[in-house]
Amino acid sequence: MSLINWKELSLSDKELINSYYDREPVRNCEFTFANNILWKPFYEVHYAVVEDSLVFKSGDGGLSVSFPIGAKDVKAAIDALAEWFYQKKLPFKLHLVSPQQFSILEELWPGRFLAEYNRDEADYVYEREKLVKLSGKSYHGKKNHCNKFKSLYPDWCYEPITDANVQECKEMAQKWWRLNDDHEEGEKSEEIQVTMQALEQLGQLDLTGGLLRADGRVVAFAIGEPCGKDMFVVHFEKAFSDVPGAYSMINQQFAEHAMEGYRYVNREDDAGSEGLRRAKLSYHPVFLMEMGIVTEKENAYERN
Numbered sequence: 001m002s003l004i005n006w007k008e009l010s011l012s013d014k015e016l017i018n019s020y021y022d023r024e025p026v027r028n029c030e031f032t033f034a035n036n037i038l039w040k041p042f043y044e045v046h047y048a049v050v051e052d053s054l055v056f057k058s059g060d061g062g063l064s065v066s067f068p069i070g071a072k073d074v075k076a077a078i079d080a081l082a083e084w085f086y087q088k089k090l091p092f093k094l095h096l097v098s099p100q101q102f103s104i105l106e107e108l109w110p111g112r113f114l115a116e117y118n119r120d121e122a123d124y125v126y127e128r129e130k131l132v133k134l135s136g137k138s139y140h141g142k143k144n145h146c147n148k149f150k151s152l153y154p155d156w157c158y159e160p161i162t163d164a165n166v167q168e169c170k171e172m173a174q175k176w177w178r179l180n181d182d183h184e185e186g187e188k189s190e191e192i193q194v195t196m197q198a199l200e201q202l203g204q205l206d207l208t209g210g211l212l213r214a215d216g217r218v219v220a221f222a223i224g225e226p227c228g229k230d231m232f233v234v235h236f237e238k239a240f241s242d243v244p245g246a247y248s249m250i251n252q253q254f255a256e257h258a259m260e261g262y263r264y265v266n267r268e269d270d271a272g273s274e275g276l277r278r279a280k281l282s283y284h285p286v287f288l289m290e291m292g293i294v295t296e297k298e299n300a301y302e303r304n
Helices: 009-022 032-040 074-087 097-109 127-132 137-151 166-180 187-200 246-259 274-281
Strands: 044-047 054-058 063-065 093-097 114-116 123-127 158-162 208-213 217-226 231-239 264-266 287-289 292-296
Touching: 009 032, 009 044, 009 054, 032 187, 032 231, 063 074, 074 097, 093 097, 097 114, 097 292, 123 127, 127 246, 127 264, 158 246, 166 187, 166 208, 166 217, 166 231, 187 217, 187 231, 217 246, 217 287, 231 246
Parallel strands: 063 093, 231 264
Antiparallel strands: 044 054, 054 063, 093 292, 114 292, 123 264, 123 287, 158 208, 208 217, 217 231
16 A cells, blocks of 8 residues: 655745755746745645655645655656545646656656646746846837836835835835735636735744835835856846836846846746736746646556
8 A cells, every 4th residue: 555644834844945946946936835825824834755856745736746846766756646636536647747747657658648738837937047137129129118107216126125125115015905806706816815825924934035126115026046057037127117117127236236147037827817818028038847646547547
């Protein structure tokens, strides 16, 4: 019998979880300890060590597990997970599987699995240098927005978020929420709560933040962290829409000051929002990181 000891994620698990992320850096924005723990209040986040690999379990949309992270023996880990599903009399299901991970499954078990990808869940990835320099015709509009911000607010400045100014960011986030509150429960409500928690635990979760000042007040901020060896992920970005160029400016300044040494910037998915999709595409991603659901084809796998 395949026994898997699922545990509820807690702050005390940080060192263990990060040891597997360090072993096999996953560029997907979902797979960082900070992201895992911050969204825990809204999603079931349980994990287990299976055949010396890290696996997460989710109940959203039907029970599923993640592809084993840091596995030295992928076959042994997948076999153990499949056995667990079979014993539970549940269909085998993996979530957030990249095309590269699916190719591993195909190599080990040709024709056994089926992958379905959701465009709404694809991460947008950009070259940091392009976000910093905003050179060429493609970025002409973005550069104009930044120049307008600079001309309207000649006293502007960028600062890293520290203990000395984090309270101002919290107050700015609360004001942003009041201005954008649609009085409905849902993803926007959840995100602002998670953003506030990220500001509260910035150092504890090894997150990096940067803010933008205009006329002495905080008008924008961003929070992120490394995500793989050559990528930095931006988890949160907030700016006042009535401050012309604030969004373009915090995007450019955060990339310039917080991401030195990283080639790529992951700005997460668009969640199917048409407006957000247009905004993310306007920065010309170099590629999209697809994530899919993997299931077994009917009668494709016979257990011994």
